[in-house]
Amino acid sequence: MTLKSALSFGAAMALALPATLAAQTAEPENVLPQQAAPAPKAVQQTGQDAPDIEETSQAVVQEIPPEADPNPVGEWSQADARALLTVVEGIGDEGLMPSDYFPLELGAAIDAGPGDELNALASKVFVYLVEDLRDGRTPMDARRQWFVVDPDPDLIPTFTVMEAALESGDIAGELAKLAPEHRDYAALKAELAKTKDAKKRKLIRANLDRWRWLPRDLGRFYLLTNVPEYKLRVTVGDKVLFNYRTIVGKPGRTATPQLAETVQGVVFNPTWTVPQSIVKGEGLGAKVLGNPGWAKANGYTASKSENGFITVVQQPGAGNSLGRMKLDMPNPHAIFIHDTPAKSLFGRDMRALSHGCIRTEHADELAITMAIAGKGATKEEAIEIAASGKYTKVALERKWPVYITYFTMGTDVDGKMKTFGDIYDRDAPVLASLDAARVGNRARETDEEVVAIEQPGA
Template sequence: MRGWVIGAALVAIPSAAMAQGRTPENLLPPEPPTVAPQKVPAGSDEVTAQAAPAPATTATVQAVTPMVQRWNVADARALAAVIAGIEREGLDPRDYKPQELQAAIAAGPGAALDEAASRSFAWLVEDLRDGRTPMEARKQWFVVDPDADLYRTGDVMAQALASHSVAATLAALNPDHPDYEVLKGALAETRDAGQRKLIRANMDRWRWLAKDLGNQYLITNVPEYQLRLTVNDKIISTYKTIVGKPGRTATPQLAETVEGVIFNPTWTVPQSIVKGEGLGASLLRSPRAGYKVTKQADGSLIVVQQPGPSNSLGLMKLDMPNPHAIFLHDTPSRNLFNQENRALSHGCIRTERAQELAITLAILGNLANTPETRKAAADEAVAISTSGKYTRVPIQKSMPVYITYFTMGRDINGQLRQFNDIYGRDAPVLASFDAPRVANRARSTSEDVVEIVDDLQTT
């Protein structure tokens, strides 16, 4: 097993050491303090039709109407300057009615200026915070962005006007992730119209996510076939992935949380294989080692593949409950990681060096993160992983997982690259940038949740 870097320490876990249950050492730097996302001051000037975001499966529009606030000419001019330069953020100045704002500024303070400036500012907040792309153009996007509740439009406007810092307040809404800044730099240097559109679309995809992704998280870019473990915005280790085939089994985009690491998992064989492919009847006639068959009262069969190196989930599965039944797991078919095109699964994400990842998460997920507790957690994780017994290790510290879809961005080596649009998800995003801006956008998708069944035996 290859080594990996955590903090400044390079840690190697040879396969022989894993087999002998030796513990990886010096995995983590001291735990940094948790920094919560900065919220704008309380005292919203918004009228909100619903108090909480809708579930990810409903197409509910959160009707938020910012109250018109009083603007002076200096603040309005600062807003006009932001709009004039908003192309730097990949947005179109025309979306924010600059001519109407300039006319109101020329007329001086009053109701017309208050209305024009409040409207333009509110639209800028929505697009910088949530993304300009309407939900119907975000195919298989099942993430509900929390930022609209953390940075409420009326509060942001009140803060900007109270501090006379319109430009800085709006700039603070940009995604914190360094990859956004890399795309922004590329946009400034690129003159090709097609490339500029693609960069703008991928800048917007960062806005679809939470501004603050957390101190430690997993993020996988499906078209890149790579998974990153990130701590304090630094990539700690990377893993090749195998993702869903195009079509019905394409991997959706999610933001979930790892609740546990399952070592030596079982696999409940889908009925499409048990009944549809006759596996259940075949096992009743000729039992095979590694499979347990249970006959139900109604005559149906439940087939569970037992833990072991040939198990279809491999030796590790991340427990991350979600309505799609998507998770990250190992695979016995590790030779497939050598293929260039790895869109091969039925939706779930298979991960190389899965035991290494599982042990690392077991350590990172330890609340009492001292050198002693880290070593104890590592010792226990290695022992469990080599026991051959089904064991679930809970993750106590938050470990978000972001399943994303970027067709342009930094690769695992830090180089800006374009990735194949394997699911054809670029076209509707690009088309939405050519269309007029959509107001009162839904915060959650109306697409049906497709429960993915990873029929691993078929690949």
């Protein structure tokens, strides 16, 4: 496809954006809406004395900020505790294990009647359920290369969930609100309900948990790429507007990490500053300086400082390693989404071929769409910029979240449930954690090394 026809195709697709996108782009950005905290009622700071029930008509609570107490203790009636026990007994529907939540002990405490023992145990069970349903059960050391920091504990604090549950008496309903909103979570739950095979059930459970590692609400506008599927989806509301095949990092040190970042702009006709591992390590600097004709034909320019340091930049053009666009999404891993001149690679089934960055097909279409939908340019401006051949960075008014995920089971772009190859062997530690005892006080951030990708265009 020529540049002219490619841009025409991209423009046509951008024009085909549904009316819902045009309408929603005019609305204020609301990626992760805050949840209003209910009025305090029946929860108190852990370690504090319970209020004197005989002297109050209602349970009271100390006025403390929700984030100050991750392990609140509430006052539980037998009816509320029985409702909690019913949730525990049915928690297998969510891919979790009832045995993690002390069903026998809770039943005995209910039979013994209201009091400190029931308050303490029911509160502990409730907290565990909140943490596992909201944040995921898998400990951080089993989430290999998982660099997403889930905001949900801050947006939906345990304290406020317990308050709402005890105030309304709808224990199950308040816990159900914690489930991921993405339709793939519901699809995996439905698959779990009809699956008897133990191995498949365990894989479903692992991927249900992976959804809990992400923000519950991904936002109305976002990009999501599932690395093992080699696919990128452009999503508005609950509709996938476009999907594209991708190329991802090779297994090993250049495997693509899992991230939640923000697209701040679109770079049309990018330049590529070649890393020193190629300039010096592979001798490209000397080659460019020593062979000006070859360098010009391949779009390279070079400069050499007085101390001998060589800088090589590949100019915009058909052979540029980043292709004709990249999405500007600053992050310490130096991972971004970009075009590639090697279009034939999209025809392969196994596309773990890059040095970590994500290459996408129909990149011109994606770039024009993002520029228009992000209100960084009009349709005419975006097409003109793309066709100019000149480096141009278009800043977006609407910043789009982008989620780089790793699901080995889920619905494909046609809505069919499928398994995807575990190309980085990341299933094993998650599956093992499902068999191990529940880990409390889990870390929210990984301590794995951040490795900046040195060769994003390669």
